[in-house]
Amino acid sequence: MNFNTDLASEAVDTLKSKNKTFKDFCNIKLIETKVDANLSKKIKKKQGDYYLIDISNEDINDSESLLRIEKFITKLLKKILKKEKINNESKGLIVGLGNLNITPDSLGPKVIDKVIVTRHLFELDKESISEGISNVCALSPGVMGTTGIETSDIIKAVIDKISLDYIIVIDALKAIDINRVNKTIQITNSGISPGSGVGNRRKELSKDVLGIPVIAIGIPTVVDASSIAINSFYNLMNNEKYQDIFNKYHKLKQDFKNQIEEEVIATYNSNYIVSLKEIDIDIENLSEVLSGAIDHALHF
Amino acid sequence: MNFNTDLASEAVDTLKSKNKTFKDFCNIKLIETKVDANLSKKIKKKQGDYYLIDISNEDINDSESLLRIEKFITKLLKKILKKEKINNESKGLIVGLGNLNITPDSLGPKVIDKVIVTRHLFELDKESISEGISNVCALSPGVMGTTGIETSDIIKAVIDKISLDYIIVIDALKAIDINRVNKTIQITNSGISPGSGVGNRRKELSKDVLGIPVIAIGIPTVVDASSIAINSFYNLMNNEKYQDIFNKYHKLKQDFKNQIEEEVIATYNSNYIVSLKEIDIDIENLSEVLSGAIDHALHF
Amino acid sequence: MNFNTDLASEAVDTLKSKNKTFKDFCNIKLIETKVDANLSKKIKKKQGDYYLIDISNEDINDSESLLRIEKFITKLLKKILKKEKINNESKGLIVGLGNLNITPDSLGPKVIDKVIVTRHLFELDKESISEGISNVCALSPGVMGTTGIETSDIIKAVIDKISLDYIIVIDALKAIDINRVNKTIQITNSGISPGSGVGNRRKELSKDVLGIPVIAIGIPTVVDASSIAINSFYNLMNNEKYQDIFNKYHKLKQDFKNQIEEEVIATYNSNYIVSLKEIDIDIENLSEVLSGAIDHALHF
């Protein structure tokens, strides 16, 4: 099994699990995956609720589409925040993971550039704040290669210094299926797992580790070249037209099949990433959508 | 045969041709491919001399490596210019093809931002110009999706307006082998062919079309996802360990083999491009090297 | 008189001319200045109609404000185009003057990045074009320091190559009064004059020179440091409180006064430009507004 994905929904696809439900909202689809203790071991994702918003039928270069997507995320985010008992009175920190100078890894920092922050106004000029506005701050801690500091250490340091009730983390993710790149948004209450994200974040960021709810919002912006390789191999082997030609393969034991698959995957290491030509423009539009949705979910 | 490459050397690899010669210069290798009328038809590249500089043993993040590469290109470029009878007295135009806003397609415009231009000084203040400085101007015409004008029309218009003796075109290319991405530089006197470059340039830019020598300098910055797919398929089929499992495939007629290969290639269209994580930094360094080499080859 | 401005309205302010009319549209004001042959000599601006849109009462960080400004410009632009007999059937070229790498000079190229172009669709796939869409292309020719080519030569070359009925030129301008920076938009049918713009464009771009109507849209993004100096000097001299202290100055002949003013102006050369802290964000917003207004004025 190829687990080169940060999407719980993709990881589950390889099992015949019943943990997924689908809903259609016109052009936008929602796939819920509940990862319980049992499933967590199998797919190596942390326990929690994973929501995958499929926007592949929307056009992210069209302003009306973007507005529809933003409204959908706003509504879902509000529901998730409510479940975690986060309200107008709660104090939040929005963290943008990733490297601004590497386009497919820049989603997090770009959202932080755009999101509305209010914490300083609560400190300096509380009277000026309208009703419904909640207390929010934001941080782009940078990546370890640039700072020399473990990202989770910076976040923990800030949490220890200022009082906070919850965290929203934004990160660029990896998918297996290239058709999900820049076309799906995953929201989960399970936080960030080690090894996930375009940058292979090193440490967990979750309620277990930080002591407060951690909502993670991610968009797959790349797939590994090895996912392309293995995917095209499966496609060919499963093609009915060629069943006869490859029948010896089909008769192999699963162990031996897995060995071949591993060899295909090993052709390309994780430095070779596949993204779309329009990645710069997509990231700009998607960061606008996410920051808008967060603003609307948190205030009034 | 997969011709999803702008590198003549890669295209030739599939034939058992004797048109290639190799030379080693310490860390840097030079591969010359002469494409004559006969070979031109087979590999669908325009006739001409193609030089492929292999810098995979250099580190493009190291300033001493960059200097070595720059000197190597300078020397080769001087030789090519001399062959085309271009000297200090010739008037040149350097054209940067591509889209500044799409990172792997931004090589050309970035070189234009950095290269030294002198044509306006020749017009406005000829006395101020030292001996050895030649008359050079530069242009980033943009891409058709942004301008609505065929790029070659803009270049032809400028050539008609100002008197010029030669053109140097810079473009970001496609390779088949991912190990050549950002690690090879192709220089050719054959210009730019239709369909080449990251942006699939639409029209030929060559001496035949423009009437003056056209030297093209290109660096592969991407491979098609389909090249990843077909490459991993070849790898597996050619793996001796699995000869027996796939023996039915090996016994197929070439025509049928080709049909399977085409199907593998067709899985991914050309919107899915594979590049390296460090593409932004690589393009910055490589555009610095190319502009330096052009400056040193044209002026002293 | 200080003519360090590209705004006809500012140049006229020093004369007691009746060539200006004012209109109020809620938050937005419109000042029309008709420059006839006589006035043209006095203020050293080309003859024509100059419209100055004053948006100082709008907030260009607010999306509703931006929409109001865009609609206002659209309407005015439609009126001006109609006067010049430009309609749906006319073929236009939008030119963005300036240097993308110098923030206050980047307005023109940024508009070109955003504006809709259709000329290539008319050439390649005419059937796909809806009614009301007009034939438009766009160009960022770059600046002479980067290209070595006189900008007007590139534009003339393109006009000679492709058939066109009108040109819209976008440029970043200089004002005298800092309060107009990023807060006013000038539209004129007189084109671009030599010496104007942040980059001191060298040659005229007008109907006289190019043979087709040239609508220029400009926004002052800087003032000269010398304008700050002379403005503060006038302020002080005209301050009633200090009339007595400076009475010897007030009694000087105009010639001698002019000499002093020239000395004040000469303290700072034109390399010292004054802009606002938020210039990067302002240019982003204003280029969005201009490209939107042009799109809406030209299509349907």
Next chain:
Amino acid sequence: MNFNTDLASEAVDTLKSKNKTFKDFCNIKLIETKVDANLSKKIKKKQGDYYLIDISNEDINDSESLLRIEKFITKLLKKILKKEKINNESKGLIVGLGNLNITPDSLGPKVIDKVIVTRHLFELDKESISEGISNVCALSPGVMGTTGIETSDIIKAVIDKISLDYIIVIDALKAIDINRVNKTIQITNSGISPGSGVGNRRKELSKDVLGIPVIAIGIPTVVDASSIAINSFYNLMNNEKYQDIFNKYHKLKQDFKNQIEEEVIATYNSNYIVSLKEIDIDIENLSEVLSGAIDHALHF
């Protein structure tokens, strides 16, 4: 007196103080200003040693000039670090203050992007580290308007979390004299004062507040428009040619003179900043020089 400057040397110029010494090193000049308790009150700068490196005779677009400047700063920085008892064994944090999205305020974050960090290697792979390499990490905390968190709180939080021996802070400064913009570098052991920098940093960053030495490196990238106004006023008043015309002003009491000066200064608030046209390119070059000098001063 106009204290709209972060340069101690400029602040001292208005006094007839003996606290300054000058040294010439070919093209580069060094001005040392010792601010003691007494002087500190007068010029409202924190006590400490202030070094002003004058590079106005060098050309920051020339690579040899840049190398000379880098070597000079390296040497001076080593001397200052030694005085503060900082050596190879000490653990340092480099902080880049400012806003990456506002060009004249982006110096700090740009240096952080370029500087070498090693702290993570000491933690993860200590054996790989050569002798002479010291333990350094880096942080761009962002500005309060974007994060909602007081910058000094983020820095204090990180200091509390990871053990550190010293801090180097990089910031873009304000000068009074426009000729010092991008042409001088101030290094001081007194840290950052409230109200300093392009962004008017709100809180002190110093040994007193943070408990460890704080070396501040700053480059003036702007002057206030009010500094232009007052400077041109002084120029005119001190011009011998016009002594007679303005003799009533010269006879005024100092108190009344000060009142007039305050009025001139008040014409322009601090949103109007004066910078150079080439600010984008200058910041790129100067951030390269500073990061290089810091790398060379800290390692081997």
